[in-house]
Amino acid sequence: MSDSFTIYSLLTLTGALMIGVLFAWLLYGKTSYLNTKLRYALAAMRVVSLTAIGFLLFFPLIRSISYTPEKPLIIIGQDNSLSIGNIIPAGFNKAKYEQDIQLLARKLGEKYEVKIYNFSDSIKNGFDFSNKGKLSNAARLIAGLNDEYLNRNVGAVIIASDGIFNRGGSPLYEVNKLKAPVYTIALGDTIPKKDLLIANINHNDLVYLNNEFNIEVQVQAFEAKGEESSIAVLENGKKVYEERLSITSDAFVKNIPVRLKASKLGLLKYTVQLRPVQHEVSEKNNEQNLFVEVIDTRMKVLIAAAGAHPDIAALKQAIGLNRNFEVKIALAEELNALNLNDYGLLVLYQLPSLAYDANLFMNKVAAAKAAVWYILGGQSNINAFNQVQKQVNFTGGNNTMQETYSHVNPGFTAFDLDETMRKRIEVFDPLFAPFGKPVVQGNAAIVLNQRIGKISTDYPQLFFMTENGRKMGFLIGEGLWKWKLSEAGESMPETPVFNSLLSKAVQYLSLKDDKRKFKVYTSKNTFDENENVLLNAVLYNDSYIAINAPDVSISIKNDQGKEYKFLFSRTEMAYQLDAGALPPGNYTYVATTAFGAHKYRAQGIFFVNTMVAEYQQTTANHQLLNSISVQTGGKMYMPQQLLGLVDEIKENQEIRTLSYEDRKYEELINFKWLFGFIMALLALECFFRKRNGEI
DSSP states (O other): OOOTTOHHHHHHHHHHHHHHHHHHHHHHTTOTTSOHHHHHHHHHHHHHHHHHHHHHTTOOEEEEEEEEEEOOEEEEEEEOBHHHHHOOOTTOOHHHHHHHHHHHHHHHHTTSEEEEEEESSSEEESOOOOOOBSOOOHHHHHHHHHHHTTTSOEEEEEEEEOSOOOSSSOGGGTGGGGOSOEEEEEOSOOSOOOEEEEEEEEOOSEEETTOEEEEEEEEEEESOTTOEEEEEEEETTEEEEEEEEEOOSSEEEEEEEEEEEOOSSEEEEEEEEEOOOTTOSOSGGGEEEEEEEEEOSOEEEEEEESSOOHHHHHHHHHHHTSTTEEEEEEEGGGGGGOOGGGOSEEEEETOSBSSSOOHHHHHHHHHOOSEEEEEEOTTBOHHHHHHHOSSEEEEEEEEEEEEEEEEEOTTOOSSOOOHHHHHHHTTSOOEEEEEEEEEEOSOOEEEEEEEETTEEEEEEEEEEEEETTEEEEEEEOBOHHHHHHHHHTTTOTTOHHHHHHHHHHHHHHHOOOOOOSEEEEESSSEEETTSEEEEEEEEEOTTOOEEOOSOOEEEEEETTOOEEEEEOEEOSSSEEEEEEEOOSEEEEEEEEEEETTEEEEEEEEEEEEOOOHHHHOOSOOHHHHHHHHHHHTOOEEOGGGTTHHHHHHHTOTTSOOEEEEEEEEEEGGGOHHHHHHHHHHHHHHHHHHHHTTOO
């Protein structure tokens, strides 16, 4: 774009003017019979109109400049968390403070643009002095302000808080992004009060039925030296542990180990309680809940074989690394005494075998319901193998062996094999496999194919199948111990790839398919009281295709019997429900639907946990507030002094109105009045010409 007064513009205007003069002279140069004044007036009209038209043909640009003032923006953030209303310092007049901070906002609004927010576990507009927020997250407030008012004229930020921030990072690392002084109003009480609290509980989320497990409770006490208390643990309301506690100092900290026993299946709620002492500032931090999921004893995995082999030890060690599995090895005559109903997975290592007649045992395998994993090797009786199962027919003979390397099937998706595992597996030592071709009868999920020398074949090496709902696995080859040894020999004593492959295979085989046609489940087992409870549901037709045509309703009850009823919303192929935030407590739910002639019902439990974070610290942290102010060039004020902020901000020369210059270029052809002017000149000229006898 060019400026309005460039040489190009002047030359254009001069040229257009000369053309206008030339046309006017040709038109009026020989009209001496007209009145002289009229002739000159008509000629002038023609010159001006033609000059304007000619000038417009070159689309010149006209520059306009405007100035927009922007007042400084003053942001006030009011902490609305529980700790503000829970601990009231001596001499603090809450009603006067609320009036003063609102007056502060009005006085600042006379000169500045003022934005007001209240923050706790969420950020909302305006003042709110109810102090019901379950958390305090100043870092989230500052990050939100930085995003919303980026490149705005932020003059100052005022934060009224007690400095107890229990969520998000420290605001000290965020405030500099605002590029404005932060003034703080120090609320709360910095004088320690007598208080006992449960600071933290360390525990496992998952334990096994009838196993003992430990939790570690950290107890803190302030200004309570010489007091006596006790700690108790309740399991679903029943006391299972108690211990006396003596407070030996004013700043008391003690970690108490508690040993418990998982006596029931399912999700158990444990409540840890501290007996309060007299004149304690808050008893709400004397209790915390924890939730432990108790599962049944480990799934038993049987490794059955005719005799000892290094592969068996490698298998046992790799499978046993998973705490969910308990591995037993049985050889030869020991097999007949086993009750196979006790096991979830049967690993048949080279059974049926040439060295041992296992017909009795194999008959028990056929009658059992557990998943089966066949591993074939040099001692396998191939003919008997072909007879005891119908999924794989091995063409070949006994006693003839060949080396087969592993080649990962890229189309396998039943469980994940990352790129590192794939590369490692394909350079493992070869397995010794019976010579012949395994012919698979039906669909198979192939993990590994055989590679003979450098030739990749479509002969499966490790694969899975299903027979009448029973999972079956097949590994063609022995020598797994060499895989483990080769990894261990490369400074990798934990053999992660070998262990991971075996563990994934066992998990896949032992996992029971859930055949329920209607399932309802929560997004997690426990929710905090400020979280929305989310539930999902899925309904299958007889072909196990997910549908969402019928309505799904749910009834949720707490342990006091209060009932909440909802209707699920439909997603693309399932259902979802946001039940909102529910009061703390234990909840059960029953969901129902109907499809065709069938009615379906699903039930479950979940817990809503009481949040005590705002009661964990009762002493205000004014040092942090002062650091925030000093770091940003602001100042900390006490509540009774907060109106002094008006003069402080007005006297700050850095907080001033900014004026933004807006330059705009427009083409003359966009000015409609110019067209009207030209048309008026031409119309007047035409009128007077015709009136005086000119054509």
